[in-house]
Every structure is written in structure tokens, then in C-alpha cells.
Amino acid sequence: MIAAYFLLSIPLFGIIFFAFAGHKADTGLINIRLNAVSLLATLWLAVNVLNGGTLLSAQKAFLVDPFNVYLIVLTAFVGLTTSIFSSPYMAHEKELGKLNDARLKLYYSMYQGFMLAMYLVLTTNNIGVMWVAMEGATLATVLLVSLYRTPESIEAAWKYFILCGVGIAQALFGTILLYYAAVQIGDLGDSALLWSVLFEHADQLNPEILEIAFVFLLIGYGTKIGLVPLHNWLPDAHSEGPTPMSAILSGLLLNDALYAVVRNKMLVDGATHSLIAGHLMMGFGLLSFLVAVLFLHRQKDIKRLFSYSSIEHMGLMTFAFGIGGPMATFAALLHMTVHSLTKSAIFVTVGHAAQLAGTQNMSKIRGLIKTQPRIGWGLLIGTVAIAGFPPFGVFTSEFLVLLATMHSYPWLTPLLLLGIGIAFAGLFRHIQPMVYGDRPEGQMPVKANLLPVMIHLALVLWLGLAIPGFLADWFSEATVLISGSAPL
Amino acid sequence: MALSTMDIYTQAILSTAALIGLTSFLMLGQSRLLRMIFVFGLQGLLLTITTVLVAYSTDNHHLYISAGLTLALKVVFIPWMLRREVITMNMHRDVQALTNKTTIMLGGASLMVFSYYVLHPIVHTTTAVMLNALAVSLSVVLLGMLLMIAHRQAIAHVVGFMSIENGLFFAAIVATNGMPMVVELGVAFDVLVAAVLFGIFFLHIRTSIDSLDVDLLNRLHEVDK
């Protein structure tokens, strides 16, 4: 458990440190180091969990079980690789004069703040605190969205702030209802908000209240996941903020919001013994998936494009969790992992592409492979991966989702397939012209660090070809935890 | 059970609940920003009173702290900040006419009914007070959203947002005698930060579009005109 406390203390230190020294030349490096240390801490934590099983801190304030521990490691990992990418990126932005020292300070300290919020969301056992941390994540990132102070970025940030604020407020109402239901059992006292306690007494909770509570929680956290029709803030926020932030928003924030929903769903299922929660999630997921897929076709801004693809994939995961069978859950967990790896890798390449073309407008970006082969190929391969082509991991999870759907709700499979097909077309009709062709005038290579991209894509490839034993055990333990039985 | 049979504490709670609901309505119908802010402060005050009541009746001491926080944040700080904003933007004179006010008010009323209807299933597991409290707070939440949808001023949006918070708080206090301390503090902290951020944002928005009308924030759309 010390690992958890240590883990939480690192970003806390980072916030304060960068608030004062965020503008120094070597800040990027320090940021990388901090995230590296966090990653080590999470690995330590993971090893503990692997050996000792679920960890529960004193007073049960923190809970680390197979479900969230791998998300914690994933968070730390993506945080690290993104920081590796962000240090040359932000340096370049500063050279371009888009940023000044104050904003760099803000950026770096908020980066750590965001990481803190994420770790807190994942490690805490108290759903109230989980809410607080989730709100904290919004507050930490909202200023990053408007970092460039352009009218668009401010507009995007405002929408992000208001919509997520209102949304998350619903989640708090849901949490209060949960607490209310828990208090009714009596004799729980202050531990009535502790997830582990609630999970034990789930079947005593009042089902009617929990159903209503779940609606609020789903709407609230669903706004953060970016479920249609609550998604409207997402493309704006992703496209207007600095790219590293888009990468961590897409790669981490959405996942953790989904994590929160799933945690609460487990309680609700325990109480209601009905499929209502699952069906709600399936409905939202499918809607988001199909709508986002169509949006892909109309994008002009490259980062908007990929934020819609994030919505699409989050929709798919929500759908899969909604189905709730062991295989679907396994698939959803796997998809969480591969999606955040792939998507953050893509955002890294997209960031560099936008830098070397000097614009995010896709009709202006051309001939990337000829200009800077690594970036071009990175973007192309990343898109191939995210479009769900084997042997990349995204295919594996989508395949499993499809088959799970085929088993439980066969008549929904054609919709999914249609969506995947349209999504593929939507992505490639935009990506192809950008990567191929001859290089346009005055498009110069930029200093880029594509190590993160390679690592991420390599990992996704590995997951697609073979899921390593320990990870598989992890996933299946989490699956058992969530869906109650092991996959096949 | 009849109102007369309840103890004075419950009656007080119920009446504050009613008053809070009323304040939400007042805000919804309000076309002058300063008055809206004033009413919002009033709502905060009512909330504080409720908190104190609950704290006293259940002598739950940490609720006094949260009462203090509410007072400081929602009665003093936020109204003061918003008021200053209005003055500097000198919007305190212009009346922002609501489009079809009556429909909105009717909508608000039906929301009240709706929230009772939604929460009705839980009545058999609880007392009427709880039902009322929850229904009122739910309707306050919904009215807050309606307020944000109806008004075009960013300040009105902040007021709506905060009154949603109030609704949540009311539910937390009355229905569950307050959340655990850590959560209370966290929420209060978030509210504080949010308030500060709102302050910053007013600045940015003013500088970018030279107004606080959110309808002017519509560059990022995907409707090809």
C-alpha cells in the first residue's frame, strides 16, 4: 500500500515544483523523470497485487484490485510516453512563440495535477472521493484547453467546463443517492461511501434508488466518457488544446470515466439483479458508436477526426461492458488498453504532423511519408491499427466484442459491422491523402521524438499477436471481478 | 402523515425545502442579473440555515464546518464575484428578456411534478420528509439546468451551475445528514476552484468576444451553413 501513497505523492510534488520552476529549460526532462518514477511505483504496486491479490489500505481509504491496477499502470505508462513526446513538442511551441513562461508553468504543473487526479480516481475506494477527483481532473485540464488563448480554444474550454461541470454534478447527485441508499441499511456510518463495503452489501441496497442513482451516474460520468448526445464538448476540447493534452485526455480521462461507471454498475447490478444498467449502457454505447462513425466523414481538422474516433471506441467499450458477459467484459478491458495505447500514439504523430505542416487543417497536410517518413508511416500504421486491422490488438478486442454480441444479441451485430466499415472509410479517406503523395512546397521535417509511437504500436502489435500470460491472468481476474465468471 | 403531527424540526426542514425550491423558480424567471445573483445568495443562505438545523438536531459537528463553508462560498464569495463582474461589464442596467417566459415557468413547474413522480417509487422505503427533500433537490438541479438553457448570459450560467450544486448539497444534508467530511471538503474545494476558474474565464471571454453572451461562442460547429 505504501506504493500507492508514494504514487500519489509524486505528482503532488510535481504540481508544486512546476508551479514555480515550470519554465526552466530542462522542465520537460524533469517531467519525464517524475512520470518514470510514477511508472516504477505503479509497477511496484502491480507486483504487490499480482502476489498479494487485492490490496485494501487502513480505514479502507484506498483499494487496489486487479481491475484498477492495470489501469493504473496503463495511466502511468501513457503519462510517461506522452511526457517524452511533450518535452520537444512544448519546446517547439515555445520557439514558435505560442507560449510564454507562465503558461509553461501552468502546463507542466497541471500535467502533474491531471496525473494526480487520475491516480486518485483509480486508487480511491471512496466513491465520493472518486467524484471529487474526477471533477478535479476537469478543473486541471480546463485551463490547458485554453492554453493558447485563441478565441476557439477559449470557447472550447468554456464548453468543456460548463458541460462537464453540469454533467459531473449529475454524477454527484447519483453518488448522494447511493449514499442515501447505503445509509438506509444503517450501521455503516462513514464507511457507507466505501466501494468495497457497498459491494459487500450490494444486495441489501434499495434497487429503485439505485436505478435512479445509476441514471445520474451514467449521465454524469458519461458526459466525461463522451457518450452521444453528451459528447459535444469532446471534439472541441481535443482539437483546441495542446496535442499532448489531447493524447492524455483521449488515452486516460475517458478510460477512467468509464472505469467509474463500471465500478458503479457493479454495485447497481448487485442490487437490482436486472439488466437495466447494462441495457442503458448498451444503448448509449451503440448510439455513440454509430453517430461518431458518421461524424468521421465530415471532419476538416485532424485532431477533431481522431477525437471522434475516440468517441467511437469509447462507445464500443461502453457497449461491451453493457453486454456484461465474461467475453464481452474481457474484450472491453482489452479494448481499453489497446485503444488508449494506439490513440495516444496517434495523437503524438498527429501533433508532429500538424507542427511540420503548420496547420491542423487536413486539406493542407500532404505527402507526410515523403516529407518525414517516420511520421508518415507512424500515422498510417497507427490509423491501420485503430481502424481495427490485425495483427494489431484493436482487432482482437473488436473481434471478441463482435462474437460476444453474436452470442447475446445477434441482431445488433450487423449494426456494429456497418459502423466499423463506415468508420474505416471515414478514417482512410482523410488519412491517405495526408500520408501519400509528393511533398508540398515548404513542408520541412521537424525535430520529433517518435519513441513513444514505436513503443505503443509495438505493444499493441504484441497484444494482437499474443496476450502475455500475466496480463491475461490480470484481465481474467478483472473479468471475474466484474462479470462474475471467467471467459470461456 | 399530516404536517401537524411532525416535530418542529421536520416542519422547519420542509419549509426551507419549499423556500429553496421557490428561490430556484425566482432565479429561473429573473431577467435582471443583479437580482438573480441576490436570489442565488438567498438560496445559499437558506442552505446554510438548513445545514445548521440538521447539525443542531443531529448534533453532527462537522456539519457546522460545512455550513461555514457554504456561507463563505455561496453567500459571500461567489455572489460578490459575480456582482463585481456584472458591474464591470455594466450589464446591471440592461434587462435580458427571456423568450417565452411563461412556457419556461410552466416547464419548471412540470419539472417539480416530474421529480416527485420519478422519486415516488422510493417513498415506501423512507419518510415523507426524505421524499420531499430529495424531490426538491432534484427539482432544484433540473431547474438549474433549465436556467442555463434559458439564459444567454455566461453569468446566468454560473448561477445556474452553482444552484445545481446547492440542490445537490441540500440533498446531501437533508437526506443523508451530510456526506463524510473528506467528501464535503473535496466538494467545497472543487466549488472554490470552479468559482476562481469562472472568474478567469469571464476575463478570457471578454477579451475574446467582448461580451458574455454564450450564443456568440459558436465558432466550433459542424453545420455547413
Place this chain on the structure above:
Amino acid sequence: MNGLIAILQTVLFVSLAPLLAGWLKLCKCCLQNRKPPSLLQPYRDLLKLTRKHPVVAEQASWIFTKAPYIIFSATLMAASVVPLIAVDLPTSAGADMIVMVGFFAFARFFLALAGLDIGTAFGGMGSSREMTISSLAEPAMLMAVFTLAMAASTTNLSVAIAHVLNEGLVLRPSFVFALFALILVGVAETGRVPVDNPATHLELTMIHEAMILEYSGRHLALIEWASQLKLMLYGVLIANIFLPWGIAETFTAEALLYGLLAIIAKLAVLAIALAISETLLAKMRLFRVQEYLSFAYLLGLLGLLSHIILEVSH
């Protein structure tokens, strides 16, 4: 023994082909009351040509010079498959009717290439038209052939003919259709009026002649001979498939002789019929040919369907 007879029959085929051509020309002349050349005129022509010194166009490649041999031997192969005077010969086992059609295709392929080889407009025109017509004629022909093949449940020509022979006189509607189809196709494939006019050298109308315009000497001889062979081959097909009576089933001298006389008689009659039709009919426009051939195809199809619907008992 059988082998010998088979070879003998093939030799007969080759040697009789010019005679048939001569006889046809003779009949036509009589009908058009011109003074006919001698019956043996075609032999004289061929002999003359083989003695001549061949002249070859400059652009011509080896395709042009080797094509005549290929064409001739392909047609010869086809001829060797068809029972002329006797059925049940080893040669017809080596290749069935489909292969025979294949041989025609083979010959045509090289004829068309030869036409293109010299690089003149005529050659191209000829081979284009030839390929067009033949590609329409082939399915019609196969339809007719399939009718027979299904009726006799074999594609082996001599077995099929034997089958028809032993079945005795059965009036099959399918055969009537097939017969007409085969006649139409034969006329088209051998380049007779109304599809093509072997006598003309008017550029715009000629098909077969256009391709061989550049040939001379022994090459021309071979090609001419091959086309005479083809004509006779169709004749023999029509004669022996649909009225096989007289063809030898036992390899005794008199049977064979009888068979020979029979086939000569049949061919003579057919030639007269052809001569009459050629005298009466005029050559049709090129783009009427597809109607003509699709009619042939239709007949073949009708034959097949009537066989399947009327004659197969299940």
C-alpha cells in the same frame, strides 16, 4: 489394323477435300450457267501453288511463315477425329468433339495472328471479323454438339454416331433443331455465302480472304487446302451424325467401300444443296451476321431443351 484404317481414313479425308470443293464449284457454275472448270481444278491449283516461289511481306515474322503449317495440321487433327467411312476408330478416342472444336479454335487463333502479323489494315480487319464471327459461332456449334452428346450421353464422335446408327430410325425433334443449327454454323465457319463470299476480293466485304491476302506459294496452298478440309469436315459431320447410314461398323473391305460410296453420295447431295443456297442467297451485311448466328444458337438451345424436356425419361 484399326490404326491403319484410321490413317487411311484421314488420308482419304485430306485427298477428297479438294474434290468436294471442285464439285461445289462445278455445281455453282452449272446453276449460274457459266462454263464449269474441270472437277480436278482445285488439285491443279494446289499443285501449282506448291511449286511456286513464296513471297513474304517484309514485316512478317515467323508467325506468318509457320502459321500455314500449324493451321493445316490443326485442321488435319480435327479431320482425323471425325469418322468418315468407319466408326469406332482409335483416333476418335484420342480426342472428342470438344477437342475437335478446340482444334478449329487453334487454327483460327493462328490464322488471325497471321492476319495481324503483316501489319496492314486488311489483315486486322479480317482477323477482327473472323474472331467476332467465330466467337459467336462457337457456342452455337457447341449447343448443337451438346444436344447430340446428351442424347448419346457421350462426347466421343464415333461412339455417338454408332449410337445414332444402332438406335435405328428415331425421329428426334432435338436432332432436327441441332441439324439446322449445325448447318447454319457450318456455313458461317467455312466462310460461305451468306456470311462470307470465298470468291470475292472486295475489301469491305471479305473476311477470310482479307487475312490471307499476303499469302502466296505453298503457304497459300496449305491454307486453301485447310479451308477445303474444313468445308468437307462440316459436311461429313452433318452427313454422318444425322444420317449415319452406310458408315462401316466392321472393318471388312466391302463395308469400308460401301461406307466410302455412302459418304461420297451424301457429300455430293449436300454440296448441291449448298450450291443452290449460295446461288439463291445474297451475302448479308456484317452486322446482320450476329442475328444469323444468334438464330443458330437459338436453334441449338431449342434442340437441347427439347431433348431435356421431351426425350429424357426420369
Place this chain on the structure above:
Amino acid sequence: MILILAYAAVLLSFASGLLALLMNQRDNLAALSRYGFKKYPNTIKDGQELVFCSLDEQRFPVLLKQAVFVLLGMSGIFAVLAGLSVLISTDIITDRISLGLPWLPWHVRFDGLSGFFFLIIGIAVSTVSLYGPAYVNAYEEDRHPFAALGLFTGLFVAGMLLVLLADDAFMFMIAWELMSVASYFLVAFQHEHPANRRAAFLYLLMAEVGALAIILGFGVLAGFSDGFTFDALRNAQLSTTWGSIAFGLALLGFGMKAGIFPVHVWLPEAHPAAPSHISALMSGVMLKVAVYGLVRFCFDLLGDVQWQWGVVLLILGTVSALGGILYAMMQPNLKRLLAYSSVENIGIIVMVLGLAMIFLDNGHPQLTALAFLAALLHAFNHALFKNLLFLGAGILHHQTHELNIDMMGGLIKKMPQTSLLFLVGCMSISSLPLFNGFVSEWLAFQAALQADVLDNGVLRSLIPVAAAALALTAALAAACFVKVFGLIFLGQSRSHHSEKAHEVTDKSMLAGPALLAALCFLFGIFPGLVIHLINSVSAQLLEQTMPNDSALGWLWLAPVSAEQASYSPPLVLLAALLAGSATFWYLRRSPETKTMRRAATWDCGFGGVTSRMQYSSGAFTMPLRRIFAKAWLIDERIDKTMQGAMDQDVAAVHYHLHIHDHSWPRLYQPIERGVNSLAKRVGRIQTGNIRTYLGYSFVTLLLMLWVVSQ
């Protein structure tokens, strides 16, 4: 042991791909080796010499390319060996690779069917790798990096081989998509031309849609069984309806890859875009892998086939065959033409497979085996001659920088060897006797002619009609390839490039095609060799072999019985040679007429026969174009530019002819428009007004609350 050969083939192709990646790493390699030799100076000197001179600036790329293709060739040879050995040993080998999902490792199964297609791929790949090095030298490294080409070629081949090995749905799909994606990158290899980019996009899109259909097909089977291994799927008990649904999905999926009409449009776009040796692999082999998929799915996994499916295949096949060859005939671009003719040949294969299904469901196992054999044999033959022709096209493009056949001509004198090889290809593909194409069509006819054993009158009349359509197809194919060979190699050269053209200097480029041509001829004369192999396949798959009447001896082909039909290519060849040589000798006996006199071509006395007078491709096909006018969208224009007094006399006449595919306006553009308009509608919800957004979540909240409170 046999499996080891198969694995070796896969791994070698992977290795060749990875080796190609070293193309840009010359400096690092040099540094590494220098470091290595500094570390261990006591290694032999000449070894160092060897390494350094191989790492030399000029030599390195050449050596590396050769090495890559050597590995590829070895993989091909191993594939051939593996295929042959499994076919001869006629046993089924299964294995598991601990990759994939934790509870679903990759299942491997290597049986006769896979072996046969291994053989096809092996032959193609080894010939291509003979041909490759000289061909790829034409690309400049900076514009078309060899690394990408080599890598994806290796992955492509590996993918195809893995598809054949797969024994569970998951591995099958992975291998399948690996094949698709790798070939997509190869199609997009020369991406500076917008047309190629468009082709690549279209190709990948259709591959994706097809793959989704296949997944769904597997899903249907898996829905009725436990697990995704093929063994489990075989045992799935499907109702006829679900079976038909699965069949339809599989047909769509595999048909898209195989290029069945009307989902064939990617073929003519993608094949010209790819480098020629790749189009050879795609057209010659990848389409066969799709056929393999269809056969595996229908005959092996689905098990009890319905004759109605057979009818569907029969009709689709006939349409594809006719449509393919008709479109092929109209193409001036050689590789487009070949691509369309692939559509034709796939059509024939599918049609005969349909025949097999019909016979199978009507309980005629022997005839099933016959039709099945005809189909597989045609697949094999098509792989041979289509490879040959594509490689030939590559050589022509390499030497003349032209693919438009109207710009060639007279090449037979400039490139004698190439022309001979190409001629063999043309003769095989137009199914002339003595060549392999004829044998499979002959067998197809034999199968079709057995139709009157069927009870169903409709089928009995339908099948011969299809057979006649097949005849028409064959005849048109002959016409088409007469045009191709005649216009490219015969006559006078029509352009400067073909004027200057000469035979390839690097003979290794001819070796591949030569091998293929030899095989085309060999299997045309001794089809028994292949037929024997295929028999062992159908023995495994259908428990039934073709009753080749052995009374006549192995030189003979008697599919049903010697009575019914027999064909003996060797004897025919012998006789033909005898006859030919006899006449040849006889006619050229006299010494004075032995020689030929060369003279100017007859020019009707006008003088000056120029190459412009020759028939062009458009002119050659004009009669057919008028006859089958309905089959195409013909856009034919004649523009006159007038001049002189009152613009009365004609200065120049311009003739435009564009032939379009019906399936574009009928099928594809509507879909595209539909998606776009739908996206436009959906786009409206992103209004940009925050109050609207709040309204959304408000309404959603109320709705949800209402839902749960029901």
C-alpha cells in the same frame, strides 16, 4: 516433418520481409561490423573483406535485394515441397501455436486442400522471386524505397500461407487481414499517382467490408457451436436458413476478394497500380486464396450444401465470366485487361464449384468430384498462365515504359524470347488444345454435360445453357488474346518506345516466365500429374475421387468413362507434330523453292503502308462492341476541328472512346452518396451553441429518468 516445411516457408517469407528493412541501415551495419571486428580482431581476415565489400556503397543495395528475393524464393520452394509432400502422403497434420488469445491459441491444420494451394502459392512465389531482382532495379531508391516493397511483399506471402494453415476463425481472420493490408501497401507503393491512391483506398475498403462479412459468417457458425476452432464450427448444427445466411455472408466476403461480379471493381483498379510482380501474385495467387476460403467454408465447414447455393454460384460465375471477358476486351491498358480476365477466370472457377454443389446435393458424388476437380484444376492453371502474363506485362513495361497496347506493336522481332513466352500464355488462357487452360475447360464441359442425370428439369436445362455461356466466354477470350498478342508483338511498332525496345538484358527476368510457360505446356500435355494430386484433395474433402478410367492408361483422360469421353494430349501432340513436320518437309523438299522471297506489303497501289493504318485495339473490338453494346457504358465521341473558308474543311479528327463499368453508377456511387448525406444530417447536431448542448443532456436526463421509473 511436413509441417516443418510449411513453417519454414512462412518464416522465410517473414525473414525476407525483415531483411528488406535493412535497406536504409547500411551505415549502422557497417558501424556494427567495424565494432565487431575491432572487438574480435582474431576472426579471419577474408571474412572481414567479404563483409566490408558487401557493405560497399554501390554493391550493398544490389546484394541485399538479391538476398531478399533468394529468401522469398526459398520460401516458395519450401511451400512447393510442403504442398507436394502433404498431397502425396495424404494425411492431415494439426498443431497449435501458443499465440493469440489465452484460451484460444492458434490452431494449425495442414491437409490436402491447404497443401494444394500451398503448391500454387509456392510455384508463383518462386517464379516471382526469380523475376523480381531485375525488375525492382528499375525503381530509384529515394522515390520508391525498396524497404517498404520488400517488407510488405514478405508479409503478403506470409499472410497468404498462414490463411491456408489456419484452423480457427481467429487465426484465419488475422492471416486474412494481414494478407489484405500488406497487399494494400503494395498497391499504394507508387502513391505519387492519385489514381493509385484511389485504387488502394478502394481496394482496402472492399477488403475490409469483405473481411467483416467473413467474420459475421464465422460468427453465425460460432453461434451454433462452442468455440471458434474449425473443428467446433464443423460440428455446428445449422438450420437451412442460418446455413444459407452463413453461405451468403461467406460468398460476399470471399467473392469480394476473389472478384466476383459485381463486387469485382477493385481488381481492375488495383492491379495496374501495383508493381507487376505484385499484381502477378495478387491476381495469380491471392484470388486463389479467396477461392480456397470459399471452398473451405462451403465444402468443409458448412458441410451439407444446398443445391440452391450451387445455382447461385453457377449464375454468378457465368455472369462474372462473361462480364469479365467482355470488359477485358475493351481495355487498352494491358494490366487492366489482365485484371478483368482474372474476373473471367474466377467466374469460371466459381461456376464449376456451383456445379459441384448441385451434384453434391443431388447425390452424385462422382460428378461432384469431377466438377470439384475441374474447378481446382482451373484455379491451378489460371495461377500459372495469369502469373506468366503479368510477368510478361512487367517485362514489356520495363522495356517499353508502356502499358497501353495501342502504343506497342512489332515487338516480336525486338523481343523474341519474351514474345514466345507471352504467346504460350495467350494460348493457355484462350484454352487452346495442348495447353493447360484447355484441360480444365474440357473437364468443366464434361461435368456440365452430365446434367441429365439430375431429376430437376430446371437444373437440367440451366446447366447446359451455362456451359454454352462458358463456350462463348472461351471464344471471346481467344478473340481478346489474339488482339493482345497481335497488337503488342505483331505488325509494325506504333510508338517511339516500342520502336526503341529491345530484349531484356538480364535473363533472370525471363527465367520466371520461362518456368511458368514450361509448366503451362507440361500440364497441358500431362494433366494427369495435377489431377492425381487434386484427387487426393477431393478424397479427403468429399470422400470421393474422379473415376479416371485407367483402362486406357495414364496418358489418357477419361473423367466419366472411356465410352463417354476421353482425351489424350500426348497422342494428339505426337500426331500433330508428325503431320506438321511431314507437310513441312514435303513442301520444302525442292531446293529452288525452299527459300522465301521478301517483298513489300501489298498497299493497294497507294504506296506507303504506315503503322497508323493498322487496326487499333478499339478497331479490333468494334464489331463485338456493336454486338454487345448493352454490356458497357460506352462514351464514344468524334470531334472535328474545322478550318479554312467558313470553317468548311476538316483539319483534324479526334476520336475518343471510353468504356465504363456498369457497376459504378449502379452500385457504388449510390452507397457513397448515401453515407455522405447521412453524415451531413448527423453533423447538424453539432450546432456549436452551448445551450443546445445543455438541452441535449437535460432531455437525455429526463428521458432516462422516465425510462427507469417505468
